[in-house]
Amino acid sequence: SSELTQDSAVSVALGQTVRITCQGDSLRRYFASWYQQKPGQAPILLFYGKNIRPSGIPDRFSGSSSGKTASLTITGALAEDEADYFCNSRDTSATWVFGGGTKLTVL
Amino acid sequence: QVQLQESGPGLVKPSETLSLTCTVSGGSISSDYWSWIRQPPGKELEWIGYISDSGSTNYNPSLKSRVTISIDTSKNQFSLTLDSVTAADTAFYYCARMIINVAAKMGWFDPWGQGTLVTVSS
Numbered sequence: 001s002s003e004l005t006q007d008s009a010v011s012v013a014l015g016q017t018v019r020i021t022c023q024g025d026s027l028r029r030y031f032a033s034w035y036q037q038k039p040g041q042a043p044i045l046l047f048y049g050k051n052i053r054p055s056g057i058p059d060r061f062s063g064s065s066s067g068k069t070a071s072l073t074i075t076g077a078l079a080e081d082e083a084d085y086f087c088n089s090r091d092t093s094a095t096w097v098f099g100g101g102t103k104l105t106v107l
Numbered sequence: 108q109v110q111l112q113e114s115g116p117g118l119v120k121p122s123e124t125l126s127l128t129c130t131v132s133g134g135s136i137s138s139d140y141w142s143w144i145r146q147p148p149g150k151e152l153e154w155i156g157y158i159s160d161s162g163s164t165n166y167n168p169s170l171k172s173r174v175t176i177s178i179d180t181s182k183n184q185f186s187l188t189l190d191s192v193t194a195a196d197t198a199f200y201y202c203a204r205m206i207i208n209v210a211a212k213m214g215w216f217d218p219w220g221q222g223t224l225v226t227v228s229s
Contacts, residue, residue: 033215035152042201042222043152048215049208086152090214095167096205098144098152 003091004032004099011105012077020072020102022087030090032070034063037084037101046072046085074104082106109134111202111220119196119227125189129202129220136160136178140205141185142216143176145198148224153198157205158185192227199224 004024012018022032033048047053051063060075070089074081087099115127129141142157156166158176166174170189178185189196199222207214 029212031211031213033213035216042219043216044219045215045217049211049213054217088152088154088214088216090212093168095165096142096154096157096214098154100151 003097004087004089006085006087006099006102008100009103009105011107012074013107014079015076017073017075018077018104020074020085020104022070022072022089022099023068024089024091024097024099025068026089026091026097027065027068027070029092031065032063032087032089034061034070034072035086035088036081037086038082043086077104077106079106109204109218111204111218113200113202113220113223115223115225117224117226119192119225120229121193121227122191125187125192125196125225125227127187127200127202127223127225129185129187131183131185131204135180136183136185137180140207141176141178142203142205143187144201144203144216144219145196146201146222147195147198155187155189155200194227197225197227 031049034046035043037043047063064071084101086101119125137160140157143155158164173190175188201222203216203219
């Protein structure tokens, strides 16, 4: 079981904004990184640290962190954003843990 | 840019050892950390562990007794062995480069290999 908690499923209307959250005590000490995984594909990095996006990641994806909650926000969701989203961070024992994942449906 | 590719048997018998290799191209393995992550079909990701270019390792406590990650910098490869496998070890296995910035309190996995499905069955 994950020490990082995510909602199992979230939906958003096409073009609207959605926030996906990740909660855990370890997030008070270490930033989360976020990954998008589409069916049959490997995860890709969306952002890490204080909202640092790798090149090629659209700026409609953004991140934030407060206390024990890290958030991924998609501003103006597209149909292609329908995917699973996972957070990851370092836990108190210096190992790394993933959240259980959030399945995003774009309506 | 750096690319990773997993290779190894897709079928392993119960109680035997799972062995996978990740080949890194487009860059040197002699920096950063190199990680294994797995995902049972339809389930969440699980971090298995990582190795540094100098050979220091860090493993998931839940797998530590059965896992070994090694590195061969001359071949630009790193490997995973998992002993005494059961059906619960059936999963997609991914290798990934891991970058850790302790001072900035962040770490991330990028890029990832395409993954390889390993099934444990007799």
